[in-house]
Amino acid sequence: ILEGKEKDLSVYNIVIKSFINRTNAYSLYSRMKDAGYPAVLAQNKDRMYRIIIESCKYQVDANRFLEEARKSWPDAWILVRR
Secondary structure, rough: EEEOHHHHOOOOEEEEEOOOOOOHHHHHHHHHHEEEEEEEEEEOOOEEEEEEEEEEOHHHHHHHHHHHHHHOOOOEEEEOOO
């Protein structure tokens, strides 16, 4: 995790965008935080930056958040942490 709090993540995490470019990732992360989302900026082992705006313990809840997120972010998806 680069920005945000580890405690804000759970098993099912709604990713709205992935970036290779760090500047673009930080820009969107900042906008999401300013908009009131409990956003987290994470980087995976392939050095991709991911903007996570919501986390859920249960898949049914994640599916509901994903449906809502896709209204603004059509490419949003669920990242499952094991």
